[in-house]
Amino acid sequence: MSRRSAAAIPAMALSGLRVLELAGLAPAPLCGMILADFGACVVRVDRAPRSAVSVDVQGRGKRSLALDLKRPPGAAALRRLCGGADVLIEPFRHGVMEKLGLGPEVLMHENPRLIYARLTGFGQTGKYAKSAGHDINYVALSGVLSKLGRKSENPYAPVNLLADFAGGGVLCAMGILIALYERTKSGKGQIIDASMVEGIAYISSFLWKSQNLGFWNRPRGENLLDSGAPFYETYRTSDGKFMAVGAIEPQFYEQLIKGLGLDSDKLPDQLSFSDWPEMKKKFASIFAEKTQTEWCSIFDGTDACVTPVLSFDDAAAHQHNKQRSSFIKNDREEISPRPAPLLSRTPAVPSLKRDPFIGEHTEEILLEYGFTKNEIAQLYSDKVIEFNKPKANL
Numbered sequence: 001m002s003r004r005s006a007a008a009i010p011a012m013a014l015s016g017l018r019v020l021e022l023a024g025l026a027p028a029p030l031c032g033m034i035l036a037d038f039g040a041c042v043v044r045v046d047r048a049p050r051s052a053v054s055v056d057v058q059g060r061g062k063r064s065l066a067l068d069l070k071r072p073p074g075a076a077a078l079r080r081l082c083g084g085a086d087v088l089i090e091p092f093r094h095g096v097m098e099k100l101g102l103g104p105e106v107l108m109h110e111n112p113r114l115i116y117a118r119l120t121g122f123g124q125t126g127k128y129a130k131s132a133g134h135d136i137n138y139v140a141l142s143g144v145l146s147k148l149g150r151k152s153e154n155p156y157a158p159v160n161l162l163a164d165f166a167g168g169g170v171l172c173a174m175g176i177l178i179a180l181y182e183r184t185k186s187g188k189g190q191i192i193d194a195s196m197v198e199g200i201a202y203i204s205s206f207l208w209k210s211q212n213l214g215f216w217n218r219p220r221g222e223n224l225l226d227s228g229a230p231f232y233e234t235y236r237t238s239d240g241k242f243m244a245v246g247a248i249e250p251q252f253y254e255q256l257i258k259g260l261g262l263d264s265d266k267l268p269d270q271l272s273f274s275d276w277p278e279m280k281k282k283f284a285s286i287f288a289e290k291t292q293t294e295w296c297s298i299f300d301g302t303d304a305c306v307t308p309v310l311s312f313d314d315a316a317a318h319q320h321n322k323q324r325s326s327f328i329k330n331d332r333e334e335i336s337p338r339p340a341p342l343l344s345r346t347p348a349v350p351s352l353k354r355d356p357f358i359g360e361h362t363e364e365i366l367l368e369y370g371f372t373k374n375e376i377a378q379l380y381s382d383k384v385i386e387f388n389k390p391k392a393n394l
């Protein structure tokens with residue numbers, strides 16, 4: 001599907017929803033992609049003059065409009081677009097939209113039904129609201145980074161998954177859907193202040209609320225789920241690959257012990273913290289005796305909670321994932337994860353087309369939002385918009 005017009009995919013859950021996503025780095029693009037995957041008509045508003053290539057690798061199912069927001073006619077065009085949209089996603093630090101005359105009080109005055117989603121690191125208020133930052137900074141400020149890392153090592157940020165995507169893009173999408181649901185009752189839009197610091201903190205509620213259970217009172221890397229326990233760890237196999245072990249409950253731990261060829265009567269208690277370092281060494285030397293495939297043939301089909309650590313290629317080719325069609329291939333043979341979760345009646349139908357070029361759909365989007373051909377030609381000659389179609393018919 002090259003475009004997501006409102007009527008194109010009636011079966012999808014979000015079809016008919018009009019979303020404007022101001023181009024950003026990583027979190028907002030995921031938020032927009034989720035909405036597009038589930039049927040929303042997502043327009044990415046890219047910068048004009050445009051950079052050579054888009055850095056958005058999460059443009060699936062979106063269309064691109066290149067618009068210079070710094071020029072008054074460009075800002076006015078966005079205001080008009082927002083008049084016909086359900087959702088605006090903006091990824092700039094606090095104050096940028098206000099400086100452009102595109103703050104929520106302006107846009108929501110003109111369209112009171114607009115959901116104005118502000119996806120930032122530090123939120124709209126507070127000491128850091130205007131500071132630059134990236135995923136690692138937000139994870140740090142949430143308190144969560146202090147918990148991540150192996151024993152005696154520095155805290156470790158797991159790529160940019162936690163803030164940008166889990167606490168950022170995904171939670172912002174959730175906020176949008178909640179606000180849309182509420183709008184069905186009130187008829188009103190609202191502002192979403194999606195701070196990634198708070199998003200990560202929120203998804204770490206389990207860590208906060210389980211502190212009194214004794215899971216986390218030991219130093220970093222010495223606890224149950226942070227690589228302290230021998231039964232919640234990864235182990236290298238003889239062919240240089242890894243197995244992941246997550247045998248927490250005693251009945252599953254017993255199956256792990258059996259699969260490793262050990263006798264639990266001759267081992268210390270599973271929860272004997274002081275024995276964990278020795279037990280890890282024991283498990284490590286046993287895992288090092290066989291290949292990953294050999295371990296899979298021992299543990300597959302058991303409840304030992306032992307699985308192979310797969311590369312991306314191996315994950316896409318793994319029998320279980322293939323049986324569920326968990327990965328998809330686009331028309332450029334690029335493999336990526338299929339949208340999740342699966343809805344029984346109205347599942348996501350992700351676009352299999354390549355991501356849009358910057359400005360590829362400028363004209364058709366403006367026409368769709370009610371701009372006349374003359375108005376578009378004027379914006380073009382004023383260099384407020386750009387096309388990425390050399391043969392644009394204007």
Ligand SMILES: C[C@H](CCC[C@@H](C)[C@H]1CC[C@H]2[C@@H]3[C@H](O)C[C@@H]4C[C@H](O)CC[C@]4(C)[C@H]3C[C@H](O)[C@]12C)C(=O)SCCNC(=O)CCNC(=O)[C@H](O)C(C)(C)COP(=O)(O)OP(=O)(O)OC[C@H]1O[C@@H](n2cnc3c(N)ncnc32)[C@H](O)[C@@H]1OP(=O)(O)O
Pocket residue numbers: 022024025026027045046047048053054055056067068069070091092093096099100119120121122131132133134135136160164
């Ligand atoms: C860890 C992650 C980030 C990872 C991203 C990397 C994967 C990529 C980052 C750089 C990429 C590489 C690079 O681009 C070079 C190559 C390009 C090539 O095409 C591909 C290969 C590259 C090597 C490429 C490869 C990769 O893609 C990269 C390595 C994160 O943590 S992302 C989360 C970041 N934080 C947030 O999003 C929180 C909220 N936002 C912010 O705090 C700020 O936006 C931020 C991120 C700190 C950036 O600050 P900045 O000063 O740049 O922006 P803002 O203050 O927000 O203001 C925006 C200004 O832009 C103006 N503007 C916006 N839209 C328009 C428009 N349509 N027209 C005109 N002007 C526009 C706006 O008015 C603002 O202007 P002012 O500054 O004058 O107010």
